[in-house]
Amino acid sequence: MKQSIAIVGCGTTGTALGKLFVEIGYPIVGVASRRLESARRTAGLIGISNYSNDAVQITATADIVFITTPDVVIQSVCDAIAKQSGFKKGSFVFHCSGALSSEILASARQCGAHIGSLHPLQSFASVEQALQMVSGSTYTFEGDTEVLSLARELVKDIGADFIQIRAQDKPLYHAAAVVASNYLVTLVNLAIELNELIGISKKSSVKALLPLIRGTLNNVETLGIHKALTGPIVRGDIDTITSHIRAIKTRAPHFLPLYMALGNSAVSIAEAKGGLEEETIHGMRTLFAL
Numbered sequence: 235m236k237q238s239i240a241i242v243g244c245g246t247t248g249t250a251l252g253k254l255f256v257e258i259g260y261p262i263v264g265v266a267s268r269r270l271e272s273a274r275r276t277a278g279l280i281g282i283s284n285y286s287n288d289a290v291q292i293t294a295t296a297d298i299v300f301i302t303t304p305d306v307v308i309q310s311v312c313d314a315i316a317k318q319s320g321f322k323k324g325s326f327v328f329h330c331s332g333a334l335s336s337e338i339l340a341s342a343r344q345c346g347a348h349i350g351s352l353h354p355l356q357s358f359a360s361v362e363q364a365l366q367m368v369s370g371s372t373y374t375f376e377g378d379t380e381v382l383s384l385a386r387e388l389v390k391d392i393g394a395d396f397i398q399i400r401a402q403d404k405p406l407y408h409a410a411a412v413v414a415s416n417y418l419v420t421l422v423n424l425a426i427e428l429n430e431l432i433g434i435s436k437k438s439s440v441k442a443l444l445p446l447i448r449g450t451l452n453n454v455e456t457l458g459i460h461k462a463l464t465g466p467i468v469r470g471d472i473d474t475i476t477s478h479i480r481a482i483k484t485r486a487p488h489f490l491p492l493y494m495a496l497g498n499s500a501v502s503i504a505e506a507k508g509g510l511e512e513e514t515i516h517g518m519r520t521l522f523a524l
């Protein structure tokens with residue numbers, strides 16, 4: 235018999251996890267949210283009858299509690315439950331934030347619970363999309379040693395990959411996720427802005443750039459970072475880079491510092507890949523330092 239789960243915070247992540255846990259055979263003792271309506275909707279979606287707007291009503295008997303509220307209130311929600319002795323002794327309490335350490339759940343330890351953070355390394359826009367993206371995703375754990383084997387088991391049952399990190403590394407870990415996801419969106423937006431300057435509409439730009447972006451990501455997956463880097467930097471084409479810098483200085487000067495910084499990083503990849511003369515590497519570094 236699998237351990238029972240309570241979910242506090244009935245938004246995208248809480249609802250998707252609830253649905254997932256039911257599908258893989260974990261009994262859900264109940265769901266709670268700030269608004270009763272949200273808890274009722276999630277209970278309906280995952281097919282259970284116990285829901286509440288009072289978290290303690292559902293956490294007190296659960297073996298595992300997931301607090302899936304927004305990051306800013308996880309600690310206060312946990313503290314409020316602990317204050318009412320709402321965690322079972324020996325139970326496991328998780329949050330799903332990528333940025334925050336499990337230590338924000340420290341009050342649950344006063345009830346004899348063990349704590350951890352289990353972060354789905356994914357961008358969930360909706361419950362349906364979250365469920366579709368589980369397989370092949372990675373869940374990142376950090377927390378008490380007593381929680382490790384349970385966290386591993388949950389992730390294995392979900393069908394995702396597991397990694398463990400240290401609490402002090404969470405800000406850097408989360409920064410990496412932001413770079414890979416949020417800044418990718420930002421870079422695409424910048425490319426669209428540059429195209430708009432030469433009269434290509436946003437719609438045409440998105441349509442034209444997406445195959446390039448997908449192809450590049452596919453190359454990262456199948457060939458690795460070094461081989462996936464193509465273009466003027468890896469060819470050591472200083473004339474082309476100079477023409478970019480000149481055009482950006484004139485027509486999109488706000489983009490210049492970022493173009494230079496990213497160019498410098500790309501030179502490091504090209505250098506590690508090998509094949510370029512030392513002089514060419516030096517020439518590109520000088521250009522990007524201007």
Ligand SMILES: NC(=O)c1ccc[n+]([C@@H]2O[C@H](COP(=O)([O-])OP(=O)(O)OC[C@H]3O[C@@H](n4cnc5c(N)ncnc54)[C@H](OP(=O)(O)O)[C@@H]3O)[C@@H](O)[C@H]2O)c1
Pocket residue numbers: 242243244245246247248266267268269270272273302303304305307311329330331332353354355356357358359
């Ligand atoms: N979405 C993602 O892409 C994603 C990915 C990885 C990790 N996460 C993490 O997952 C957690 C939840 O994020 P989310 O995007 O799923 O948030 P969300 O969709 O905004 O859901 C959070 C829910 O918590 C409820 N809530 C707010 N304050 C509460 C309180 N004081 N007590 C109880 N419930 C409360 C809200 O429901 P009502 O106010 O309607 O009751 C809201 O629907 C966060 O820690 C986030 O960092 C999210």
